[in-house]
Amino acid sequence: MNTKHDRNGYPRIITSRTNPLIVSAASLSEKKYRDKTGRFSFEGIKLYKEAIASKVCLEHVFVREDIYGRLSDQFYPEISVVVPDFVYDKMSGEKSPEGILCVAKYIDILHKRVKIYNNVSDVREETGMHKNYFIVSSVRDPGNLGTIIRNANALGIDELIISADCADIYNPRTVRAAMGALFRQKITVCRDIISAVSVLREMGYCVLAAALSQSSVSITNVDVSCRTCFLIGNEGHGLDGELINACSGSVIIPMQNGCESLNAAAAAAILMWESAKKHGFNE
Numbered sequence: 001m002n003t004k005h006d007r008n009g010y011p012r013i014i015t016s017r018t019n020p021l022i023v024s025a026a027s028l029s030e031k032k033y034r035d036k037t038g039r040f041s042f043e044g045i046k047l048y049k050e051a052i053a054s055k056v057c058l059e060h061v062f063v064r065e066d067i068y069g070r071l072s073d074q075f076y077p078e079i080s081v082v083v084p085d086f087v088y089d090k091m092s093g094e095k096s097p098e099g100i101l102c103v104a105k106y107i108d109i110l111h112k113r114v115k116i117y118n119n120v121s122d123v124r125e126e127t128g129m130h131k132n133y134f135i136v137s138s139v140r141d142p143g144n145l146g147t148i149i150r151n152a153n154a155l156g157i158d159e160l161i162i163s164a165d166c167a168d169i170y171n172p173r174t175v176r177a178a179m180g181a182l183f184r185q186k187i188t189v190c191r192d193i194i195s196a197v198s199v200l201r202e203m204g205y206c207v208l209a210a211a212l213s214q215s216s217v218s219i220t221n222v223d224v225s226c227r228t229c230f231l232i233g234n235e236g237h238g239l240d241g242e243l244i245n246a247c248s249g250s251v252i253i254p255m256q257n258g259c260e261s262l263n264a265a266a267a268a269a270i271l272m273w274e275s276a277k278k279h280g281f282n283e
Helices: 020-027 031-037 045-053 065-074 085-091 142-154 172-178 193-202 241-246 264-278
Strands: 039-043 058-064 080-083 100-105 111-116 133-136 159-163 187-192 206-210 228-232 249-252
Touching: 020 058, 020 085, 020 100, 031 039, 039 045, 039 172, 045 058, 045 065, 045 100, 058 065, 058 085, 065 080, 133 142, 133 193, 133 264, 142 159, 142 172, 142 264, 159 193, 187 193, 193 206, 193 241, 206 241, 228 264
Parallel strands: 058 080, 111 187, 133 159, 133 228, 159 187, 206 228, 206 249
Antiparallel strands: 039 100, 058 100
16 A cells, blocks of 8 residues: 555545446456456455555545444545445445455565466575475365465465466455455466476475375375475365376375365365474474
8 A cells, every 4th residue: 555645634425336436346356357457355344454554555445434434543535435335235245244345456566477387486585494385276265265375374384376277366255264364475376387396396395285195195194394395276176186296295184084075275274384383483
């Protein structure tokens, strides 16, 4: 957000559902419109405050009349737009909206989209330790992807590499599930995820797929190091054979008999914690 914003002045007021700003904000529920404009939207006072704290570039903050009346000192009038209920409802995708909807620019400084992964830096400049990478392939549920982003940010993942067929990181459900972590987490969306595996292996990383196969090893028997990178796949179908074969090996998370699998986000959190411990996270 532009640091020149202040809380003096008066917000704009819009009372028409057909106003171009309202129509544009409502259209951000569609990925093609988000990509075309380089904008995304999210709702709620918590995410608004997280965006402010993370210096996300907010273009407009649409605030329902009753909310602005109670919380006017929380908003910057020059980017605020006050609207009545029936106008706000046109933009909102929530069943019980809080009455605050933000429109922001894509966070290009943190989020990259590439065809072939070609990162060559594997050292954290501030500590000299190897970076902590994590790969996600074909996780198509926005809620799961958002939770994985939240886990990654909480557990010190330096870069989250996700395949292009994952849910959109700017889908409103992804943004909501990430709970502000999207505003801070470095993410690379890669069309050729096998290239990411190959590059990391060339950099000296041991890339382990979370997959059940004849050669899979229990995570409890793996010597995880600061150069271990885990990869998880689709909630229902897991990882395809070609991707598993591109990895250094495969691991499983032991579970009680009768349990078929873990939710993708839950599995990711366990594997991220194993990596975090080797990066001095628990010291």
